[in-house]
Amino acid sequence: MHFDRTPTLDALGETLVRDAVQRFSGAGLAADRFALTLLVHPHDAAGRVAPLAWRGYAWRGDVPFYPCSVVKVFIMAAIEAALAEGTLRDSPEIERAIRDMIRWSSNTATNYLIDHYTRTTGDIELAPDVMAQWAADRDGINVWLMSLGLPEFTGINVAQKLMDDDRYGREAEFVKWRGENHHNRLTPNAAASMLARILDGAMVNPAAAARMAERLLRPRDAAFAATPGAQVRGYLAERLPENVTVWSKAGWTGWTRDPLASYRRHDALHVTTPEGLRYTLAVFTEGEAVSANETVLPGIGEMVFQALSQACPKGLSTEP
Secondary structure, three states, rough: OOOEEHHHHHHHHHHHHHHHHHHHHHHHOOOEEEEEEEEEEEEOOOOEOOOOEEEEEEEEOOOOOOHHHHHHHHHHHHHHHHHHHHHOOHHHHHHHHHHHHHOOOOOOHHHHHHHHOOOOOOOOOOOOOHHHHHHHOHHHHHHHHHHHOOHOOOEEOOOOOOOOOOOOHHHHHHHHHOOOOOOOEHHHHHHHHHHHHHHHOOOHHHHHHHHHHHHEEEOOOOHHHOOOOOOOOOOOOOOOOOOOOOEEEEEEEEOOOOOOOEEEEEEEEEEEEEOOOOOEEEEEOOOHHHHHHOOOOHHHHHHHHHHHHHOOOOOOOOOO
């Protein structure tokens, strides 16, 4: 993944990781069981955004995790690409499903969209030759992602449906397809890149990026934060000031009866401040204690905001 490193962000990131582990070790956070990617979006002297010219820092940013619902941002982007290419026809139901997948993290809506994109459905077992074709079809979102030629998307997997517990039938067979682990997986680098590209207007096309950004927007009022499924409380945005603007997608699992998909808590968010600071942050954590803890990600989100507000309150400039 390409981003420019700076001494300021290197020092800020190293301090952040050290302090977060010290502060939250009692809550289950461990240096080898979490990862983050931080991208700061620069602007020119007139305040215009410089797309894809990120400066940043990553701690274990290329380590793959079971991504929980963060993967839904990638599914949304794939649907938008298919709509733009004409391989998928838009409808009110598709629009409703995309909104509910992102705003409320609906697994039912997500699985409906995967069915549409891949022309596959999950059900009883299939004969081996039919199952092989089914598996190839279900890999369609991965094929699109690899066609983008972005190194941070290499090795990720966006092929599985989102389940509230264990899998059955062809879904259970596919997740262990040919004896390998085929669970969804993302890295913080991949999640940060996808979110940053959307907010830079550079994913699919500007109109599609604007629609995706609108769905990812998290209102800052207390009533929304208290709404079940709002993905604010217990996540990176919870302790941020009310006057900042936040776009985000979080993910969480407790015990799912599948050890490879259990006990994760993740979030990816993009923040802009009235002063001009603009950044993207992805944090992935794993472990039973940290997944159940609702203070770790809000604490890390607050630490990053305060550190960046002190180091570059008006953001970073592209000017020398």
